[in-house]
Amino acid sequence: MSDQPIPFSPDLTLVPEVLPFFDEQTNTISYIVKDPHSDACAVIDSVLDFDYASGQITYDGADRIVSHVRDNGWTLEWLIETHVHADHLSAAPYIKAQLGGQLGIGEHIRTVQDTFGKVFNEGTAFQRDGSQFDRLFRDGDSYSIGSMTAHTLFTPGHTPADMVHVIGNAAFVGDTLFMPDGGSARADFPGGDARTLYRSIQRVLSLSSEMRLFMCHDYGPNGRNIQWETTVGEQRAHNIHVGHGTSEDEFVRMREERDSKLAMPKLIIPSLQVNMRAGGLPPAEDNGQTYLKVPINGLVGPKD
Ligand SMILES: [Fe+2]
Secondary structure, rough: OOOOOOOOOOOOOOOOEEEEEEOOOOEEEEEEEEEEOEEEEEOOOOOEEEEEEOOOEEOHHHHHHHHHHOOOOOOEEEEOOOOOOOOOOOOHHHHHHOOOOOEEOOHHHHHHHHHHHHOOOOOOOOOOOOEEEEEEEOOOOEEOOOOEEEEEEOOOOOOOEEEEEEEEEEEEEOOOOOOOOEEEOOOOOOOOOOOHHHHHHHHHHOOOOEEEEOOOOOOOOHOOOOOOOHHHHHHHOOOOOOOOOOHHHHHHHHHHHHHHEEEOOOOHHHHHHHOOOOOOOOOOOOOOOOOOOOOOOOOOOOOO
């Protein structure tokens, strides 16, 4: 699937307004994508503020997005998750409660829910059918944001459920590619696969060279300032992991070698438990308190 041709024709004459919101704690970039011809907008990959040491959730970052939409009198039609993030908690339900809109993710969320439902020993009350979301996207699906048509592209590899969203001349790549000097996302989480990721990236790079690409993360490699926007042409020419015609085998060797040395993201354990529930918390226990679990050696297994 991830090596299939692009199943739609992007409208490069459509130029959506794209407003980035950078989260310093997790190096995540959330976006408001606004229809230039109406008040409609979508929010992509929003972030909750979570202090793991104290267990406290706050909403400063999400409130900035809510205020921006509200102050401009815009209508939020969609909340999009490009995938189940392992580095931050989604703010989608919090934003949806205030602004409305439908919450969408790739249909293979079911695979992710099945995998992590087992890891966290969730009971039968945890549905693994994606029903916590309003819409499950398949490859080549489309949806409307005001007068704009958005298209979905299935791009697994980083996780089994990643989707790239193409809206006019803008593509939101989630965790497939990073900026050209950052390379690509890791592929070693459960259900990830470097070879699959390479094929998904080739799909993204087969879009028009002038297609604008918006990253989900940037870590400012080599001390440069944070950036989030590039183009397919720039990625083809300069991406340090896949540019210059890097072969699939070269990429897989590099990616697996690199991933074997990466530490787990600081918030992976809370993030997975919340994000597999579409940003919801587990049910409260009989004392009224909500808890998150820590699976001892359950996520990666003991190192030998
Ligand atoms: Fe990710």
